[in-house]
Amino acid sequence: MKELHGIGVFNGVVVGPVYFYAPGRCTVSDEKVTDPEPELARFEIARLRAQRQLKGLYDQALAQAGEESAAIFDIHQMMLDDQDYIDSVRGLIEKGHDNAARAVQKTGARFARMFSEMEDEYMQARSADVLDISRRVIQILCGAEGETPGLEVPSIIVAEDLTPSQSMQFEREKVLAFATAKGSACSHTAILSRTKGIAAVVGLGEEVCSAWHGKTAILDGKKGLLIVDPDEPTLAAAQEQIKCQEKEAQALEALKGTPDRTIDGREIKLFANVGNVEELKDALARDARGDGAFPYGIFIFTIFRLSLRRRAISCLPPSGTVNERTENYFPHVRYRSR
Amino acid sequence: MKEFSYVIQDKDGIHARPAGVLVKIANGFKSQIAISKGEKKGDLKRIFSVMALGAKQRDTVTVRIEGEDEEQAAVALEEALKNNL
Numbered sequence: 001m002k003e004l005h006g007i008g009v010f011n012g013v014v015v016g017p018v019y020f021y022a023p024g025r026c027t028v029s030d031e032k033v034t035d036p037e038p039e040l041a042r043f044e045i046a047r048l049r050a051q052r053q054l055k056g057l058y059d060q061a062l063a064q065a066g067e068e069s070a071a072i073f074d075i076h077q078m079m080l081d082d083q084d085y086i087d088s089v090r091g092l093i094e095k096g097h098d099n100a101a102r103a104v105q106k107t108g109a110r111f112a113r114m115f116s117e118m119e120d121e122y123m124q125a126r127s128a129d130v131l132d133i134s135r136r137v138i139q140i141l142c143g144a145e146g147e148t149p150g151l152e153v154p155s156i157i158v159a160e161d162l163t164p165s166q167s168m169q170f171e172r173e174k175v176l177a178f179a180t181a182k183g184s185a186c187s188h189t190a191i192l193s194r195t196k197g198i199a200a201v202v203g204l205g206e207e208v209c210s211a212w213h214g215k216t217a218i219l220d221g222k223k224g225l226l227i228v229d230p231d232e233p234t235l236a237a238a239q240e241q242i243k244c245q246e247k248e249a250q251a252l253e254a255l256k257g258t259p260d261r262t263i264d265g266r267e268i269k270l271f272a273n274v275g276n277v278e279e280l281k282d283a284l285a286r287d288a289r290g291d292g293a294f295p296y297g298i299f300i301f302t303i304f305r306l307s308l309r310r311r312a313i314s315c316l317p318p319s320g321t322v323n324e325r326t327e328n329y330f331p332h333v334r335y336r337s338r
Numbered sequence: 339m340k341e342f343s344y345v346i347q348d349k350d351g352i353h354a355r356p357a358g359v360l361v362k363i364a365n366g367f368k369s370q371i372a373i374s375k376g377e378k379k380g381d382l383k384r385i386f387s388v389m390a391l392g393a394k395q396r397d398t399v400t401v402r403i404e405g406e407d408e409e410q411a412a413v414a415l416e417e418a419l420k421n422n423l
Contacts, residue, residue, distance in 0.1 A: 075358045078385045085386060111386060118392050122353055126389065129354070 369405025
């Protein structure tokens with residue numbers, strides 16, 4: 001039994017077989033070209049082909065997961081259309097006589113470095129985007145485009161890292177969870193998992209191993225744990241937790257349509273913090289009474305959790321501190337900050 | 339030449355998604371469109387350039403537009419900033 005700790009990205013306990021994902025690599029050579037013209041043409045053809053692939057991924061993501069998730073492929077297309085990016089590749093080919101793949105690789109690395117040097121964790125994670133699009137073009141140039149992995153049974157996808165296009169390849173219904181060796185709370189695996197509601201743990205570290213492929217594992221998205229080859233008691237405990245999860249989910253579902261009242265009988269209005277129409281639909285489906293955003297963009301709550309153990313409705317503010325307006329609005333509600 | 343400033347409201351600053359919206363709109367116009375944050379300048383038609391500004395919440399960005407369709411571009415971009423950031 002092997003236990004690894006990482007950053008839990010989305011809650012949920014799942015048990016299932018590991019599918020170890022390791023896409024083929026193609027080697028980029030340092031060989032210089034004598035005539036840059038045909039190389040420029042090769043780059044342009046590969047670039048346009050990558051755009052077509054990204055458009056396809058956008059459409060697929062839009063149908064499966066909605067606009068928010070699909071947006072990243074739109075950004076990727078814009079990155080590949082960016083004049084600075086294109087100028088950089090062309091410059092390396094024309095002046096440096098680099099072969100197209102090498103020029104793209106160098107350009108990708110340069111832009112990735114720019115992002116990773118920024119102070120913002122979110123911006124640092126964007127360096128993965130520019131590497132993703134560069135890798136896509138390189139694979140086309142090397143003729144090593146990856147195959148779509150077919151999952152036979154619902155599995156826990158384990159990989160060193162996952163780019164948005166890589167995560168998209170798997171059928172949604174067959175994905176139990178994602179687990180990556182690399183990644184932060186702002187990485188794409190994290191963002192995509194939260195949007196799709198898939199349990200995930202990132203940043204598990206170097207011990208992540210391809211030999212685990214096919215083995216049973218437990219993933220706990222809340223605790224940030226991956227346990228491969230669990231022993232009987234651990235497995236039984238996890239199955240119990242899953243049962244509780246399901247019961248809780250059913251109980252929460254059953255609360256839909258019931259009045260919003262605290263334990264001492266005070267009627268309150270439950271709102272949700274939404275950012276777009278999809279989220280609004282989702283919030284309304286879960287019985288929110290409306291959008292909690294005030295005219296000047298003051299948001300009160302993000303998530304409400306109705307505790308089964310007879311606690312008052314607890315409000316979990318987004319940043320972990322209680323907004324003083326929240327207190328004034330609901331003085332009689334006991335709240336918990338995370 | 340048209341110029342206007344805007345204070346970023348979005349807690350995430352100019353992240354990938356709104357940057358993409360701005361760049362798309364900017365590319366629909368013929369004018370030259372620059373965006374700056376303090377000393378840093380970027381080209382609003384180039385997504386890496388915009389993201390490299392690292393504009394965060396409460397930062398003031400200035401958009402400068404020069405060209406035949408600067409009027410329409412100014413209206414569209416100011417609207418876009420208000421709606422997305």
